[in-house]
Amino acid sequence: MKIRLLRSEALRNRLDLMALLPISGWEVFFYLIPLLFLLIISFWTSKDYDLIPTWSLSNYQEVFSNPLFRKAFLWSVWITIATLLITISVAYPFAYGLAFVVPKKYRQVILIAIVAPFWTNYLVRVYSWQLIIGGNGIISQSLIALGLIDTPLQILYTHVATSIGLLHFLITVMILNLYSTLDNIDRSLIEAASDLGAGPFRCFFWIIFPLSVPGLAIGTMFVFIFAFTDFIAPSVLGGGTKPVFSQMIVDAAHWNANYPMASALSAVMLLAISAFLLLLFRIVKGIIKG
């Protein structure tokens, strides 16, 4: 009787873990393998929509030598860093105010308010910025009507427009991350600092800010990855003149059907992102340690 129970126990345990198989299998077959395959074909070349297993570094050489790609890469870096800085500058005070200044009863409402715009399609929201900042847009018309400017605004199809489109989404992400971290800071730590002689500014510098770094880091990670890889905001709002790196991938794949090139570009993009994440991790570790 006991032996049978033990065996059924072992069987039960095995059956339990088997429930992990379907989802794991799906991810391995439709996620891991495609990505690996992508890596493989980055060493191949294409001709007339066919993939030829060349096994060379020619694609990568092209990525690093072609000025078009280099410009696009630098442009992506520039937009990303600018967007990151603006996002943090706006989101931090907002999140701080929400966590420490705004009375509790209004907080939930405001949180829902900043999430609400996500309830419509990202595309549609990016599109709507055209209506707002375009030459015929709301801002332009208002400024003309008020007599502040003579000619229609030329923000659209510039990097400012692209940033606005990205910012709009990313500010909310950053605010939510920062708010959750700031809200979780034990208030008695701030009181203790105050009790030990730290005025309001020093309380922020020594206690609040260091403890907010984890949330800031996660937010930064999201902002970076999104700003660096999104091609929709740049293409809809930024115009075609200064393409971003992700656009290069899309062009290579969709318009040129040169998948090996597209995968080489993707690999480089992933490398860049990994490098950044490592750097971020190092910085955060440094702040936390000292």
Next chain:
Amino acid sequence: MATQSYDVILENVSKSYHKTRAVDRVSLNVKQGTFLTLLGPSGCGKTTTLRLIGGLETPDEGRILIKGRDVTHIPPYKRETNLVFQDFALFPHMNVFNNIAFGLRMSGVDRKEIDRRVHAMLEMVGLPEVLHRRPNQLSGGQRQRVALCRALILEPAVLLLDEPLGALDAKIRKQMQAELKNLQVKLGRAFISVTHDQEEAMTMSDEIAIMNNGKIEQVGTPLSIYERPVSRFVATFLGDCNLIDVIVQNVAPDMVTLRSNLGDFSFTPPTAWQPIVKGAAASLMIRPENIHIEEVNPAMVNRVQGIVSESIFKGSNTEYQIRVNSTHINVQVQGRSNLKQGQSVTAAWRSVDCYLFS
């Protein structure tokens, strides 16, 4: 009145939250170098009072003086008080050294001096080896000592402690009670502690202030409050007691006679007793340990007859519940005792072993 001999003075201090008065016109004088405990049930206002002294709350009315200086509207970082928080509030992102050094850093003390003083402080509490650890790597008792160091290193005029032993295991608690008391005596500074544990208060304090509903009911030494409570609340809060409703028959300097439905009793008032008018209703309080069942001698003039209804053996003593007419009294007998349930007994106490208040 020489305000300099008091470390802390509260004058008619009140504080309300959302229309409830957490602290209601509280006045308190804390003598120099005393260990005072604010004692009371939860919600009585003791923690709020402590925080008012520390500057973490501002009173709606009244004044607060520390060492003669009016600090009512001065923020906590400019007061000569330091608070040891209930959960210690050690900064999780700093190690022990930096936690303790924090206050010194804020006052601009130079590095060498900070180093010396932090080391000295940790030596004094016996924890030199935890210097570089983080709070989450310390035990509860260690954390408490670090929190103490952090506060004491600033040499505050008054050290405030919010339920300092609440987060500790029962075993360590006894040890820490003694350590805290010794520390306070050694430093000679005023300590104001908040607790709801009356045993802790009795053990450590020079003086106890019992609070209820935002008001201070009584201030005094543990002994005086225990033996001479001014109200039913104080009497019942500080441990078991028996309360008999009596009517005062005759008041003489050395003897007060009383009448109750359990019999006539006499009470010998202590020296500073507030006299009660003849004919008034009052409460006679007798502590269970002062009532004798087994070794009754003639000096115990107050007697009642009753029947043992319950007995609880507690190890070092035995508690009995004696039914007397329609009520019962609680008696505590030291050591072993073998009275059976239903047994008829005489319970007696001396006239000096009880207390009368209105």
Next chain:
Amino acid sequence: MRRTGRYIFFAILGLVLLFIFAPIITIVVFSFNVDKFASLPWKGFTLAWYSNLLLDANIIEALKKSIIVSISVALSSCVLGFLGAYALYRRPFKLQNVYLAFMISPLAVPWVILGLALAVFLTRLDMEGSLVSVWISHTVFAAPFAMLIIRARMSGLDSRFEEASWDLGANRLMAIWYVVIPLTLPGIIAAFLLTFTISFDEVIIAWFVCGFEETLPVKIYGMIRSGINPTINAIGSIIFIFTMSAAVLSQILIRKPRDS
């Protein structure tokens, strides 16, 4: 000094909120505007753009496809996610955090790259350019997401309920059907709604793998690239209302159970 600090905060609050809300307000307001552009003053109220929607066969087709795909994605994700959550709940194992990190990674990998990889891979398997390929691709990131949500809900489930049912004679499947699923149902429904919403909204991966079977977001992308078109406003407003309802509903369900 403190007063002015407060006013500054509230000013920043207001400006940021205005910035965040600007698009959604624009979309809704100007979906009723006669004029193509966001003209001020308003040229006139009309429901034409909405009726346009209903008459445009292409858009309705795309909408149908989106709904079909999203429901399928939600179903497959919830099934896979539930099984995965259940396995982890019953038998946590040592390297489970590494495993979970891997499973969540599809949400962190840039979807441009994911879309590209899936397009290439599915083409090799001759499965590209259909709604099936969209379904497969979306499930890749939706299933782990569903697993997370359901797992969060399951962690509050006392394992003794299931054990009690075994004790009373239920076999594994019956126990799961009669005990585990009902008690985790709010989490499952929340996962369903959220995965549906994410799949319904997703454009990048869908764009890569759908070929000619355009889902609604892909169709919208095409419309946007052809120029200003207020029909987009109308679509956006309708999506907004539906997504909002789904989000509100899933929020109500995601909250921990009250003691019944």
